[in-house]
Amino acid sequence: MSDEASDEVPAGAVIVGAIPDQPSRVLKEGVRYAKLFGAPLIVAHVDVTRFITYEDPDGFIQSAPLDIDAATGEAQLQKVRAQASAVLDAADVDWSVRQLVGDPALALKHLAEQSQARLIVVGTRRRGLGESIREFFTGSVAARLAHRQSRPILVVPLEDPAADDEALWPDPPA
Template identity: 35%
Template sequence: MTDFAGHPLVVGVVAQQSPLVALTAVSLARATAASALYFAHVDTSRYADVENADGTVRHLSIDPDIDDDLWPEREAALKGTVGEWMEGQDVPWHFRYLAGRPDRALTHLARAVDAAAFVVGTHVGHHHRIADFVNGSVSMQLSHRQHRPVIVVPVSVVDWDERAPWE
């Protein structure tokens, strides 16, 4: 177990994510005196070629026949979104653009920065709930494949009268 006090948190970031995940991470960081927040997006269309000691990676396209030169734009857009969320916040933060399997990439980053926990959001929409149930959500994969706590932030209210995706 890594003590919360003074250790960073790793925050999973996906496109069009609710800022509530970042705000929850900021609140938790303040409460635990976290040294920083590491926001991380994992590009599953790429794989990590080299994993560096600071948690950064050199990555390549999964398909060698496709020259994916748009990833820097995706990285810049996501980093800009995180910057907007963190504007005016007093918690230091970093952004990492990772590649490969989300659970593995986030775990590598957490090990590299000696993070105390992960903060991830739930997916919104019926399609994502079914896919998560069938494939296993990132939060579920993280909770079974490493030792750090996983804080899952609900980003939408689900009425108890609604059917679960597997019903």
């Protein structure tokens, strides 16, 4: 794992959009494609409690909280980092975690452009009334990504929690 504090974004990466308590299947599919492409993996968490106020000419993003409780976003990032570490430490792939802010689709699109990403991997939305209402108002991140940028997107289905440890399809024979 590399340190997220580095301003350098790995070129040609596979990007995984990650949220706390997301099934590990999404990360595992990201690893699968990073290995196939021989590419680094970026685990990207988007803090939706913050928004971009402006971007410096050198690319540094200035942000401000929607809520005074900035600890929420940091706690979510720590949870994503711990989940990623649990899945990826044993994987033979270079990976890093990055915190983005604002709208998830736009933030992932921007990161993909910065890294010239080979692929963006996201999971389907969580089940539940709250998520259905959120998606009604904000739209699907996967669908919005598909309509706003030109990179391939892998949307990992999460309907069956029992299938979390199963790959979408078996590895090809060596």
